[in-house]
Amino acid sequence: MSNATYNKMWEEAQDALNSVLEGESEKALEPPQDQVVIFQMLATFYVKYVQIFRNLENAYDQMVHPQKRILVRQVLDAVMGRILELKNEMVELEFSEFHYFDDILQDLKLAPEQLDIPIPKYFLKEKMEMLKEREKILTTILSHAGLETLMVKFPMKVMPLEEAVKLIQIAERARQGRLRAVFMKQIYQQDFREKQARLHGEKIQDMGVAAIRIQKLWRAFYQFRKTLKEKEEEMIFLGMNPSPQIQSFNSTLLNAQKVNFQRYQVQEKHEVEYKEALINIKSSLKRLEGADIKESLQDQIRHWFIECRNMTGYFPEYPTEEDGGSAIIFSEKTPEQIIEDIIAREVEEEEKKKKKEAEERKGKKKKEKVEKKETKKTEEDEKWKMSPSLFIPDMEEGNNKYKGEYKKGKRGKKGKKEKDLTPHRSVDSLYKELVEEGLLIRPLKVHLSEYIGEFCYLGTTLRHIAIEPMPSLSDVRQLITLYGILPLGSQSVHEKAPLVKTLLLTGPSGVGKKMLVHAICTETGANLFDLSPSKITGKYPGKTGLQMMLHLVMKVARLLQPSVVWIGDTEKTFYKKVPKNEKEMDPKRLKKHLPKIIKMMKAEDRVLIVGTSKRPFEADIKPLCKVYQKIIMIPRPDYASRFVLWKQVIQQAGGKITNSLNISCLSKITDGFTQGQIIQVIKNVLTDRRVRQQRQKVLTAMEFIAGLARLEPVYKEEEESFKTWYSKTPLGKKRANALSGIDDKDKGKGKNAKGKEKEKKGKRAK
Template sequence: MSNITYNELWHDAECALEEVIQTDSILQNIKPQRDRRKVHNNISDLYVRYIVICNKLEKCYDQMIQPQKRRLIRKLLDYTLARVLELKHELVEVDLSEYNYYDDVLIKYGILPQEVELNIPSYFRRERESEIQLRREFITSILKNIGALNEVISPKKMTELDAIKLIQMHERARQGRVRFQFMKEIREMKEKSTIKPDSMQVDIVKEIAATLKIQKVWRGYITRQKMRKKRFEEMLLIGMIQPAQIITENYRIADKVKQDRHLKQLEFQKLYEKMILETQEFLKLEKTTIMEENMRCEIRCWINEYFQQTGKIPELPSAESGGSRLIISRQGTESSLSKSKESSSSKESKRSKKSKSKKESDTEKSEDESDPGIKIILSNALPELIQAHTEYQDIWRSKDECANPWQLPYSDIILAQKTRELEDEVRFKVDQTLRDDIEALQLAVDRDKGHKGKRAKKTPKRVRRSGKKNKRKKEKDLTPDRTIDSLIEELTTEGIIKLFPEIYLSNFKGEKSFVNYELWQNKRDPIPTIGDVRQLVAEYCILPLGNDDLRQLTPLVRSVLIAGSRDSGKKMLVHAICTELGATFFDISPSNIAGKYPGKSGLIMLLHLIGKVSRLLQPSVIFMDDAEKPFVKKVPKTDKSDPKRLKKDLPKLIKSLTNEDRVIIIGTSHSPWDCDQKLLYQTYDKVIYIPRPDYGTMSMLWKDLLYKYSGINRQFDTSAMAKICDGFTVGTVIRTIDEVIFIMIIAINLLCYLQFSIF
């Protein structure tokens, strides 16, 4: 795809985003509503539209090569994702369910259910690929040193002499088989020649009849083969038959184009950074002194005018409120720094208005206390999203790019941006020096007037409150003298930090629900499908940990419990979360920490190391298998792992996580009912249930697993197999297919004769 294609895709996404922002802004100010269905419709409408925009922006950011556009698209993508996650949490509060259904919105906009599934942005991992690889190699080297990782024995390289001997051996065997066949044919010919001449006379009529019959059968067979092939190609074209999952030449070319664009992105990014440095040096040499003089003249003129009008020396506004920029932007209006009767009267009028509004609000509150209704929570991401969209409208919407077909960085945009930054830097310095000058002037004026009184004290600067909630208290560092490498080595040696198989979330196959919306409308609680679970894992466990902005803007999810039967794919989901994020994997399962860090002091040290290292290597996933065991009422006598060891400390570890930490605790359980339910659900913020696969998921699974082998007949009855496997878990089906395909079928080369009865 070309640069023009991605520009058009970005433009389409921005047009859709403009409409959604307008609707969202209106709903932010709407009064609370009592009808839950109406609120659900409003939120789900926004939710679906934002997801479609997210997927478009993700595609643009992954393939667009212009660095300044990518910088803005990254902002838009992050803030749009944050808004999607906010709306998801609101839907959960409105529907009182983790799973939400909105088929009416999909029908309204003509969107397929598959298009509403959030794509995990590739930059979560791709921009940290070297860091992830180095960390993985470091952990692998530690495991090799302690003998915990078996080295792969590489086969001996075959020498040229061995290769010649092998070829000669096979060639002699081939020649022997050919000679045997040749001698066999000669012998058969000799035996035929011994037949009497009378018996060789064949009726010509019968011979012609036999020939015609053979021709008829053969032509019918060939025609049927052609028709079968034609019908197969037609069904393949309209999507009625799944194609073979073989990497074709077209796929290779498309993949190479993507990789080339990724390389081009790095090349253009380096060029962009070089141009920034050159522009900064130029501006510092050429513009700094001129800017400084102009600002000094402007501020001094303002001080002189103010003194002539009031006879007082003014004070410059603080740097937080804008400094001298605030004065210059308000020249020609009455200064806000002068104290007059008008200001006092305006304050009184404001107070009276406030008192009236308070009375009105009190009456409204008393009316609404009986049934306040549901109010959409004010968004943290929407103001940032509006600002980023405004930047697109100001710079890129009407920009003529005919002169830049190669999408090189624009020097005029860099110049304007760096000029603003330099102006702010110079203004800050000028304001600091002029504040000293104003203080000296005031002292001189007071001396001339003969006043000995002290100048009024400056109002103390307000301490800015950070918008981050749940700020973590500073904990005592028990390992101040140790390096991070030594801590990683210790935890890896003890088996706490582990390697994990790289599995992507898309490998967790499953179909989305198509019937649950109607069941939900009839006020029933439908069972979710595997596709719904996959989206929920992305929204709770992967996307919030993607980067710092997403973590701080979105509602905090500290811990998640994944519950399901054995072989349902719980650990696969945990590995997929780690793979998509490029996260560090910590295993604190009761069976894994049994006998390690004994005693109370040892447990304190273990939790300290996990908390410290997980924050230094974030994003991190802290995993606990058999998550119900710390909360069991009675430990079985056969269990020697001391599962209740983390009963009190696990909730403390979870509560210590804040929006500043890209760390999540994930537990898995196949029997959550075996423990104290209250303690379990107090510990985990969210619970994700993996149901048994439905017919759609099972049918999709059979097709994906079987049709990746090109020799299998595409007419194989997967629907019958899906019906037979009702109640089985995904793991059981995968194991069965692997056994049949690899052992029974490939071994005897009968893939084309595969029947469902074999399974």
Template structure:
């Protein structure tokens, strides 16, 4: 695509942002969005705008346009997250919002709700992340740290007898020789076909040419950014040389005028120069507007002299008036409103676009390089501030000399020296400086560098290299009947597409941007719970990978035997210190429910050297100190959350900001999972394969179990024979029968835990989670029959 394509896309997105602001705050308050469906339409529109801005930002080569575009993109993402959290409140606190009927009304497909992950989270930090990965790899090699185990395969039973094994080897050898002869013949035949066939022109392949064009644009993008950085240095010197003297004189004239204006006409004393902490001469150049209290006081002095103070007291004591005021004051307190933190940022981005780019003539900038005039406009405030600081130092010296002259003249007139007053002033200054120091928490690692702490955590296997996985690797489809079930007072299980959407919005988008994390609704910790092999670890790794975060694994099994006894406090302190310093970071806890167990009998059953709950106290303390902007997320995984009961359950439930259920794939998701798993393991299902039947048969299996079946089936030899002998259902069933599906007891225990989560416990009187499938809405499990 050409440069103008992305310019048009950006222009459309900015105009749509302006329309969205008008739709949210119309002139007629009665037309403002109120219910969930209206906010859902606005949310979908923001999601579409975000997709446009992300695409145009990713491919735009003009460096200054990219800066303004990023501001608009981050403001759009932030507003989208604000609306998302508001929709959750309108949805009775449920994190998974079913918008099937709204999508049908808008004539949109479910793919619209897939939240894209901005590529700049990784690309803009490419060098930093590359250096970190190299350092991490060097430490792993140095300390010989074992990597994560590969995905398991299904093992076949007992070994063969001697005679049977010999016969098997002979058969395989004869087959190998035949295959080798066939392979040589096939190579010769293919060679003859290649010689006879005309070579294919790669330039005419549209996909290849498009991919090359995108890569070319990335190279041009980096080159233009490099030129822009060099231009900033050279143009800054020119601005200082040509305009610096005028800036200096302007500041000096205004400060001198302020000296004269503020000088005491009777004593001749000069005022004190504003401190640097208060802004210095900035207070003189741009004086702050008078406060409301000062304005009211001035008005009161002018107009309120004739008022009777007794009447004012009587008005204040009138209970009827007070009652009316209290009622009016109580109304806005009762009605909670959506946050509007990102609206000023969107307005500023739109205004900047209109002022700088909307009517700008770029006919002479075909290659989309930086604009020197815009660079100068950006540099003038920076140069002005640097010169202002220099002038401030000079003016402080000048003011002190003037004060000394005034003091000397007064002393000469009175015949006394003015040293005593100076000394008293100094003493007063000393007294002001004294104050009680707040108690700071002692840092036991204050004498150690971050690099040494980083290396120690790597050597103990706590800070790990995160595999390059994506959210889209969590295969699954949307649910097409969820909104219908909700109308029947049945709360369905979340679809796998909804899980991807929720984790992208709750975790990846805030972690990837400092601006968003500081202002968006804050999520400190998140729990992923579900049956075995439902993709919990995969999603935890995807969150860390896509946000460019460090991955700290403080799971009880991973830290067992490390930092024994009281040293566990040091371990947790080191983890969170490095996590904060090298943010963004993900602190991962597998089997999180066992950390909160206090039953010593249960803890002994796990067969560990140290009790799994030993990190609980320090974990709670460190997690409590996390704040917005630090970009540290505590992420827990649990496949047996129901182990926590009574007091432990309350502590476990209360620790997590969000509880995300990882469901078993439904029929629609299984139709997506099976072909995706075969492609992942270098295989392919034929067009004649009865996928619908296989999707029905595999009900009750988790996605990880299906992946294990496909991985075991597709051996290297089987992949080679796929063209001759495609995979059929009986062959898949031979491997599936070796894997036990998720039991009904485990599924019901997980659903009982789901009933106790904060949102579901409030809805106890209405529909129950996963209650589809039984008459009267009593059966749980989303209408699925468990085997």
């Protein structure tokens, strides 16, 4: 596509953003109070922002103008953050991580595929050189440590020449023997037919009868072939089967990919020219007008200090770097306004001191008064209000810049530095040590799009009739994008969006928990640290050793962010009772230290702790839920997801989908089987030899039945155990109370009411 196309795409996205911002400002003045209306409002904004996000991402990826890309990037990150804020609002409103927008999609006339959140390509494109360099370093360390040989799956076996010749001769003789046997069999059958004809006597066929018989057979065959062709055309017309033009190789797609890569090269060239131009303009301006500008700035600073002295009687302190330095002096504020700000700060500090003293004087006696005040809240306080957004100002600023208006941004405050246990060691040495110890591993190159799953089309309908639907794999994929990939990929989004430090993926074995961990690292270019109980056994023994190990991991993770810290089989860290065969492993080493690590993690640290568990009900639920902020329960795939999975994986393995292969039948009989089991069966059946035989022998569903019969599916009892466990989590409890009409506040009121009733009964009895 041309530059004009992407400029038009950007213009449409900005117009849509402008209308959504106006709608948000109108709703903020008079927010609705009905919970259903509130969710519809939030969901509508969410879906619209997703569409804007998709258009902006495409425009930013293919635009070649550097100044335009800077502005698009600002709005793109802001829209990304706003999507995360709206998601957080919907979770707090419905007490559920999964939401369904099928009715909204129908109103907006959108397809379910348009609800998928794209992963910005700049996450990897802007640091491709760094990732290549890191891969080289990792390969070098593994090869020197002797760990690279473990990655080789099929080692080459050296065979002597004589043995190889004998093996080829045996195979050739066997082939010739098989051909001779087939030839002799044909001769024997021909002789047998001739003998039978002589015994029964040969009959001379009438030529007319023979011609009629041949015509009947040919007409039947021709009509059968014609009927099949008409049926296939009808299925293509109805959209039930894909067009053969789509299935065949399309050269236009290849040309489009070439154009995209060419645009990337033009982007890099223009970016280099833009940076060089900035440096040249700055240096020339400094050389020609630097002395005059410096003198005028010094005069303004002197004038500002003299005016402040004349008004207050003393010279003000020079602004520090954290406050902005001399830039504050040249702001649009007058000296009177600056003095008012200084006086206001002093008054605020005095008021804070007075409040602290007052709070220290107050004791336990005022707790009852506070409880009474809480019960006497006004209706205005009880009304629902949307929490303030940190990204709407950025979007408005970008929108105003697009229109030609400019605003000034704000600076953030710097956090305090933590104590460094390894101040004299370089990052390279720490990185090498963690790789050699097996705590920093190479993530598998798995993209999130390979996690195949279909959209849930009946979610809203089921919730309207008070049935909680099981989430689909498409919903799981979307949550991984929202909670894992988008915050790790963008620094500005991670600092301002609702902070997600920890994530727990739980579900039966084979639903793709580990695959999703590796997909997060692949899509964001993150380092992968493995702190699974089996990995850290016997490493860094003792309390000091454990502290040093965690310090090394978190230090390298922060310095080389983004990073993912993976704790596999995390239920072992929170065992209720450690099994006898695992006591030597000491699986609960991290239990006390994980909460401390999470508290020390800040918004600027793009580090995500991800735990995976296939048996979470074996863990103590309170400390587990205290550590993991977000819990995603991954179910077994439903029929729609299984249908798409069977079809795509068979095609990826080299299989051909024909009418003889009933995908619908395979999807129905694999109810209860996980994605991993289905993929395993397909790989076992579609060997290289079987793929080559498809011309003579097409694939059938029966070939996969034997492999499925040897596997154990996920039974309903196991699925129910996961559901009951999730209902005991904090969010699960809130969701259950919301469905039953009980609120957390009502629970407390109920307890107080019962206590008051008992007191009244006691008084009456007296």
